[in-house]
Amino acid sequence: MTSKQSSNIGTLYLKAYNLAQVFGWSYIFYKFVTNDFSSSLEANLWQNIKWPLIIFQHAAVLEILHTVVGLVKSNPALTTFQVLSRVIIVSGAFLATPSNYAISSSGMPLAILAWSITEIIRYLFYFLNLNGSVPYLLVWLRYTLFIVLYPIGITGELLCLYSATKYASSYPDAWTYKLPNTWNFIFSYYTILVIIMLSYIPIFPQLYCHMFAQRRKILGNDASKKAQ
Numbered sequence: 001m002t003s004k005q006s007s008n009i010g011t012l013y014l015k016a017y018n019l020a021q022v023f024g025w026s027y028i029f030y031k032f033v034t035n036d037f038s039s040s041l042e043a044n045l046w047q048n049i050k051w052p053l054i055i056f057q058h059a060a061v062l063e064i065l066h067t068v069v070g071l072v073k074s075n076p077a078l079t080t081f082q083v084l085s086r087v088i089i090v091s092g093a094f095l096a097t098p099s100n101y102a103i104s105s106s107g108m109p110l111a112i113l114a115w116s117i118t119e120i121i122r123y124l125f126y127f128l129n130l131n132g133s134v135p136y137l138l139v140w141l142r143y144t145l146f147i148v149l150y151p152i153g154i155t156g157e158l159l160c161l162y163s164a165t166k167y168a169s170s171y172p173d174a175w176t177y178k179l180p181n182t183w184n185f186i187f188s189y190y191t192i193l194v195i196i197m198l199s200y201i202p203i204f205p206q207l208y209c210h211m212f213a214q215r216r217k218i219l220g221n222d223a224s225k226k227a228q
Contacts, residue, residue, distance in 0.1 A: 010071050011130060017062065018127040022120060024056035029116035032109070046094065046103040049112065057090050057115075078210065081203055086115065088196060089157050093164040096175055096189075101167040107159025114153030121145065143215040150211070154204055158197060165193045 031048045060083045067076040089111060093102035102108065125142045128134045168174060168190035175189035 014066070014071060015127060015130050017059075018123045018130070021056060021059065021123040022127060024052060024059075025116050025119040025123065028052050028056065028112065029120060032112055032116060045109060045112065046099070053112070054090060054095075056119075057086055061087060078207060081199075082207065085157065085196070085200075089160050092193070092196075093160045097164050097167040102160045102163045105159050105163040107156040107163070110152055110156030111160060112156075114149045114156060117145065118149050118153065139218060143211070143218050146211050146215075150204075150208055154200065158200060161193055161197050165190060165197070168193055 028049050031052070032045065035045045035048055063072070063074075063083055064076065064080050066072045067074045067079045089102075094108070097103075121138065121141050125134060125138055128138065168176075172190065175187075177185060177187040179186050
């Protein structure tokens with residue numbers, strides 16, 4: 001197989017992947033805006049989006065592989081944090097705690113709202129970019145809405161993690177592996193949650209500043225071209 005054929009297959013794969021994510025997150029957003037907000041908001045919302053969220057959020061793990069093998073030109077470290085932080089919220093908080101903890105947190109709808117809008121725009125941007133034509137409005141949305149959506153999403157994620165820590169502190173044996181054991185290995189669910197929450201302090205500002213740098217680079221160039 002020639003390098004050109006490999007490139008074409010890789011591009012076709014990325015188009016299919018990004019388009020699938022657009023449809024997946026659009027469905028999640030649809031279920032969010034049509035959710036019954038009159039009572040039991042969080043639990044009701046979770047039942048409506050549980051499986052789509054699990055599928056499409058975990059599918060994002062492929063993006064780490066995309067950066068490693070060179071299919072896309074992104075920072076592997078930043079991509080890994082962005083992807084795993086959300087996967088941890090879904091698997092390590094929503095699925096790992098009873099319904100009266102993380103999925104009942106006020107942070108859950110905040111996270112879902114920010115994630116779904118962000119991902120619809122991001123994946124649509126990637127898909128159209130692979131096709132060689134991205135409307136300026138979508139470019140502007142991609143590099144502007146994050147200013148509000150990132151803080152909303154991070155707040156939601158931290159609130160969900162905090163709810164999970166309350167469960168872990170109330171049930172110290174939950175998802176915890178203590179010594180002595182055959183593998184001579186220890187795992188503390190509570191400690192891991194706390195470490196993850198603390199990791200937001202140094203990493204989130206880097207991601208946020210990176211997006212602002214990208215915004216200046218992309219929109220600044222576009223603005224200067226239009227002015228000429």
